[in-house]
Amino acid sequence: MTPSVSPPWRALAGLLLASAPMAAFQGSAAAPVGPVPLEKRGPAVGSVAPEFRLRDQHDREQTLATLAGKDGLVLLFVRSADW
Amino acid sequence: MELQAARKDFEAHGLGLAAITYDNPETLGDFAERKGIEYPLLADPTSETLRRFGMFDPDASAANIPGGAAPGVAYPGYLWIDRAGVVRERYLDGSYDDRRTAGSVIGALFPALLSKESRTLAAPHATLALAQSDREIVPGNRLTLALDLVLPEGMHVYAREARGYRPIELALEPSPTWTLSPVQYPAAETLKVAQLDEEIPVHTGRVALRVEAALVVDPALLRTLETSPGQRTTLHLKGVLRYQACDATQCFPPCEVPVAWDIAVRPLDFERTDPFLRKPPK
Numbered sequence: 001m002t003p004s005v006s007p008p009w010r011a012l013a014g015l016l017l018a019s020a021p022m023a024a025f026q027g028s029a030a031a032p033v034g035p036v037p038l039e040k041r042g043p044a045v046g047s048v049a050p051e052f053r054l055r056d057q058h059d060r061e062q063t064l065a066t067l068a069g070k071d072g073l074v075l076l077f078v079r080s081a082d083w
Numbered sequence: 084m085e086l087q088a089a090r091k092d093f094e095a096h097g098l099g100l101a102a103i104t105y106d107n108p109e110t111l112g113d114f115a116e117r118k119g120i121e122y123p124l125l126a127d128p129t130s131e132t133l134r135r136f137g138m139f140d141p142d143a144s145a146a147n148i149p150g151g152a153a154p155g156v157a158y159p160g161y162l163w164i165d166r167a168g169v170v171r172e173r174y175l176d177g178s179y180d181d182r183r184t185a186g187s188v189i190g191a192l193f194p195a196l197l198s199k200e201s202r203t204l205a206a207p208h209a210t211l212a213l214a215q216s217d218r219e220i221v222p223g224n225r226l227t228l229a230l231d232l233v234l235p236e237g238m239h240v241y242a243r244e245a246r247g248y249r250p251i252e253l254a255l256e257p258s259p260t261w262t263l264s265p266v267q268y269p270a271a272e273t274l275k276v277a278q279l280d281e282e283i284p285v286h287t288g289r290v291a292l293r294v295e296a297a298l299v300v301d302p303a304l305l306r307t308l309e310t311s312p313g314q315r316t317t318l319h320l321k322g323v324l325r326y327q328a329c330d331a332t333q334c335f336p337p338c339e340v341p342v343a344w345d346i347a348v349r350p351l352d353f354e355r356t357d358p359f360l361r362k363p364p365k
Binding site for chain 2: 040042045050052056057060067070071074076078082
């Protein structure tokens with residue numbers, strides 16, 4: 001596996017985190033919350049996914065029933081639409 | 084947005100498409116408007132749904148969360164959930180620097196769609212079709228490359244498991260630009276050779292090889308993109324296919340065919356939403 005290099009904003013993040021106003025943020029970072037291994041993430045194939053009820057970008061309430069086509073739903077998990 | 088284009092392929096196959104983030108609905112509304120996104124973007128500002136799905140990333144370190152942003156993001160990945168709520172398939176990615184494209188998910192769910200737009204090359208005793216899940220990607224994307232060796236009736240090539248023979252092999256040039264998966268070969272058939280009292284693993288018909296290639300997020304590449312005309316560049320992923328074709332009466336000399344995929348690359352998108360619409364840091 002070739003090591004990847006962080007995009008430029010990560011360097012910026014490092015700078016900002018070093019400053020005083022981010023102290024509370026650093027506190028939460030220090031909590032013992034190691035990353036979850038890939039095989040322990042997400043519901044298993046064949047299991048029933050948790051139900052959900054969330055607002056979309058138009059502030060409409062959405063559930064599996066409102067989003068699924070005849071054969072279901074492809075749900076993409078992403079970090080943020082902002083950064 | 085790549086997914087906006089992929090939506091019609093999902094819908095044509097009876098699947099809805101939605102994305103979930105920890106942003107608030109206002110941030111998502113602004114993003115959708117700027118990018119022309121019509122599929123639902125689901126807001127999970129408390130990250131509660133992410134937690135229940137086991138997709139909550141607890142890493143609040145600076146390396147994972149950029150300055151000023153709140154922790155509690157989703158791990159990257161795709162789930163296919165049927166109407167009864169059962170998870171039918173899942174594609175989870177190790178990190179956002181190695182993330183499967185929607186095109187690659189479509190190619191995995193519906194293999195026929197992957198070869199829809201293939202390039203055909205002449206090859207000894209066969210035809211070669213090259214295809215790719217995406218024409219254009221950004222650094223950190225992982226796409227699927229497809230190579231189908233199509234053999235005429237009565238012809239076979241040796242499979243990887245065929246000991247003492249020249250098996251089929253796709254060898255891609257190693258490159259610091261790409262992280263490549265091992266080549267996926269199809270399951271072999273068994274050829275019974277009565278005269279030799281031997282069973283040999285072979286392939287016949289359409290031999291579908293697949294490789295996943297992730298474009299490394301490299302500062303030099305990002306700089307190249309910034310200064311390229313139209314902020315686009317094209318990368319060429321090259322390799323060679325080796326095989327030996329045989330029919331019922333004879334085996335032809337082993338051969339090598341050079342192959343290459345052209346992949347357009349565009350820069351990462353760093354555009355942010357209006358500061359007033361941003362999720363407040365925690």
